[in-house]
Amino acid sequence: MGAKVITITSGKGGVGKTTTTANLSIALARLGKRVVAIDADIGLRNLDIVMGLENRIVYDLVDVVEGRCRLPQAMIRHKQFPNLYLIAAAQTRDKTAVSPSDMVALTRKLRPEHDFILIDSPAGIERGFRNAVAPADEVLIVTNPEVSAVRDADRIIGLLEAFNRGPGQLIINRIKPEMVRRGEMLSAKDVTDILSIRIIGIVPEDETVIPSSNSGVPVTMSENSRAGQAFMNIARRLTGENVPFMQLDATGNLFQRIARLFGGNNSET
Amino acid sequence: MSGFFDRLRGRDRGSKNKAKERLQFILVHDRISLPPEQLAQMKREILEVISKYVSIDEEHVDIALQPRDRTSNKLIAEIPFKRRAHPEEVDEAAQGEILDVIDEDEEETVRVDPSRINEIEKQMDVDEGKQDEQPAQDPTKPSKTTD
Incomplete structure (x- = not known):
């Protein structure tokens, strides 16, 4: 069987799917895992930029699927983490160039040589989403603590169940503990109660995220980013490690607050 | 600054409760693909049918969707009759x-x-x-x- 295929999706755009995929890929690579990140957002290539690999792309996902290159030619190796590869999305081609069975076939070829294959799903619930979800062993649903994002997450969870890929696990991204404390933002507990699915990570809003994607160096690569630490913890959980939500690190104040939002529920992974 | 806002708004009275209420309402309807307007229509029709046979105490009618979890929602209806009508x-x-x-x-x-x-x-x-x-x-x- 080999690698585990993990698809990152959300329904709504702009909630942080690509940032999450980039950071989890790097975090898993830092943990010594052999990782392939695949950008399934055909026509709107982005993952390469967030990972800082945009200048090195020669062949992309559609080239592989249509047989214009061999698979290894489309796998861009990260310089700093030689056990991490990216397969970029095509920038200009027809979205229907790739089918769900193409994705299953592609991941089947990649599985034996790797530990994790992460697929960055496009927004929406169309073909691209179905492509991204088709080969998934596990689906991570990224959402923000906002009504529209949570609603879309719920829709995605319903679809995953219909496709037999459910229920998936939740990542709540861009939470602002200070606003939660003031009662002006849904807490992580509110969101998980409403969606009633398992949560695998809470990522705080962090001003280091945008500069890091500006420079193509995901936050997980630096030690002093809270969001980076949150992503690292999610990566650990993906490898089967039991990482409690509250016991995250030395910036205790913030995470204690997040933990408090979970009430007595801290032992949950 | 935040202390000021705390006092201004009160801790339980922030917009998050509004968000929660709206979400719960939206999701109940989303999950069974029944928009609120259609639910209202359905209620009217149910009452219409029942009132062909018995007289309904309309002031105390309560028909609502009750969300349990994602897969099991149900319609709970409490429709009291006035009495057996002639x-x-x-x-x-x-x-x-x-x-x-x-x-x-x-x-x-x-x-x-x-x-x-x-x-x-x-x-x-x-x-x-x-x-x-x-x-x-x-x-x-x-x-x-x-x-």
Whole structure:
């Protein structure tokens, strides 16, 4: 069987799917895992930029699927983490160039040589989403603590169940503990109660995220980013490690607050 | 600064509760693909059917979707009756609505018995004129036309 295929999706755009995929890929690579990140957002290539690999792309996902290159030619190796590869999305081609069975076939070829294959799903619930979800062993649903994002997450969870890929696990991204404390933002507990699915990570809003994607160096690569630490913890959980939500690190104040939002529920992974 | 806002808004009174309420409402409908307007229509129809047979205590009717979890939502209906009604009472209570039903379903009436169209129209004219004097005739009509 080999690698585990993990698809990152959300329904709504702009909630942080690509940032999450980039950071989890790097975090898993830092943990010594052999990782392939695949950008399934055909026509709107982005993952390469967030990972800082945009200048090195020669062949992309559609080239592989249509047989214009061999698979290894489309796998861009990260310089700093030689056990991490990216397969970029095509920038200009027809979205229907790739089918769900193409994705299953592609991941089947990649599985034996790797530990994790992460697929960055496009927004929406169309073909691209179905492509991204088709080969998934596990689906991570990224959402923000906002009504529209949570609603879309719920829709995605319903679809995953219909496709037999459910229920998936939740990542709540861009939470602002200070606003939660003031009662002006849904807490992580509110969101998980409403969606009633398992949560695998809470990522705080962090001003280091945008500069890091500006420079193509995901936050997980630096030690002093809270969001980076949150992503690292999610990566650990993906490898089967039991990482409690509250016991995250030395910036205790913030995470204690997040933990408090979970009430007595801290032992949950 | 945040302390100021805390005092200003009170801790439980932030917009998050609004968000939660709206979400819960939206998701119940999303999950069964039944928009609020259709639910309201369904309620009206349920009550219409029931009130053909019994008199409903409309002030205490409570029909609502109850979300349990993603896969098992249910409709909980509490529809108290006034008491077992005599036919004349049903008739009085529902007269207006029943006449409406006849008007809306004119096509169906025609389809059921096209040859009698003129006769029916005449009869309806007569009914309209005599409405107040002859209410006892009306309740039999809707069951004929809708069956």
